[in-house]
Amino acid sequence: MGVLIVAALAAAPGPLSVSPEPADAAEQYRVWASSKGASGEAAEVACRELAGQGPKLCLRVEDEERRRYVTRADLAAWGLTHAEAEAAAVEVLTASPWELRELDGGGSWWEIPVNDVSALAALAHPRWFPGDLVAMPSRSTLLAWRSDGGELDHIMLVAVRRAYEAADDPVSPVVLRWSDSSWGVFGQARPAE
Numbered sequence: 001m002g003v004l005i006v007a008a009l010a011a012a013p014g015p016l017s018v019s020p021e022p023a024d025a026a027e028q029y030r031v032w033a034s035s036k037g038a039s040g041e042a043a044e045v046a047c048r049e050l051a052g053q054g055p056k057l058c059l060r061v062e063d064e065e066r067r068r069y070v071t072r073a074d075l076a077a078w079g080l081t082h083a084e085a086e087a088a089a090v091e092v093l094t095a096s097p098w099e100l101r102e103l104d105g106g107g108s109w110w111e112i113p114v115n116d117v118s119a120l121a122a123l124a125h126p127r128w129f130p131g132d133l134v135a136m137p138s139r140s141t142l143l144a145w146r147s148d149g150g151e152l153d154h155i156m157l158v159a160v161r162r163a164y165e166a167a168d169d170p171v172s173p174v175v176l177r178w179s180d181s182s183w184g185v186f187g188q189a190r191p192a193e
Contacts, residue, residue, distance in 0.1 A: 011078035014062030016070070016089040018124045020136035020171045021047060021058045029069060041072035046082055050123075051183040054174035055136045057123055059085050090121045097122050098130045098144060107152040109145035126178050133186055135160040135175045138167035147177070147186070161189035 022028070026047050033043035046069070047058040059070035059082070075085060097119030098110035110130045112119045122128035123142065131146040133153070137160045145156055157175060164173040177186040 011080060012061050012070075012074075012085070012088070013064070015092070016085055017060045017062075017067070017092075018086060018089050018120050019058050019060045020120070020123060020139055020142065021056045022171050023049075023054060023056060025056050025058055033071075038071075041076060044072040046070040046072055046075055046085065048082060048086075051174070051176050051185045054176060054185060055172040057086075059089065086124050090125045093119070093121050093125075093128060096128050096130065098128070100130075103152070103155065107145075107148070107155070109143055109152075109156060111144075112142040129178055132179070133175055133177055135173075136171045137161075137164035137173060138171055139169040141167065157187060157189040161191065165191070 026045055029045035030043050033039075033045075045058055047056040049056055060067050061070050061074070070085065075082060078085070080088075097112050099112070100108055101111055102108050112122060120142070123134070123136070129144055131144040133145050133147050133156070135143045135156070137143070141163050143156065143160065143163075145152060147153055160175055161173050164170050173188045175186040175188060176183045
């Protein structure tokens with residue numbers, strides 16, 4: 001484990017993790033934090049965009065028996081950059097958390113178990129992606145698959161849209177594609193009429 005990772009784990013009040021959040025998560029947090037009297041970096045949640053539109057990946061920390069958002073003020077107090085804190089969250093993974101699922105009639109996709117918060121770190125590092133497409137329709141539904149350029153993509157785009165519309169904790173109906181070293185938007189199914 002790198003020196004920076006050890007420093008991040010020691011500086012934070014508890015284990016760090018990542019969380020998929022809606023595109024407007026930073027603004028929602030800023031409004032909420034301001035209503036509680038926070039301002040400046042204390043009202044800025046530590047998130048990064050995965051692609052121009054679609055979900056964000058935000059840092060969380062276990063603090064006093066609750067999982068809360070990490071702010072820019074937290075990072076400054078801990079002496080960490082966003083990248084260092086995110087690397088500490090990823091460091092907890094020693095194997096891929098993705099579980100293979102099969103479609104009736106052929107095709108497959110992978111899903112991360114919703115009860116494993118540390119497994120969400122797989123979103124922060126592409127080495128853990130089993131496919132080239134990833135969707136986060138809710139905080140508790142994370143899907144990946146290999147694009148077939150046809151029927152499987154259509155089935156999964158519709159499934160992502162339905163999961164997003166039915167979610168109590170929606171994140172995004174947008175499907176992202178990992179290509180070389182960056183995220184891009186693959187697409188999304190249209191809302192039901």
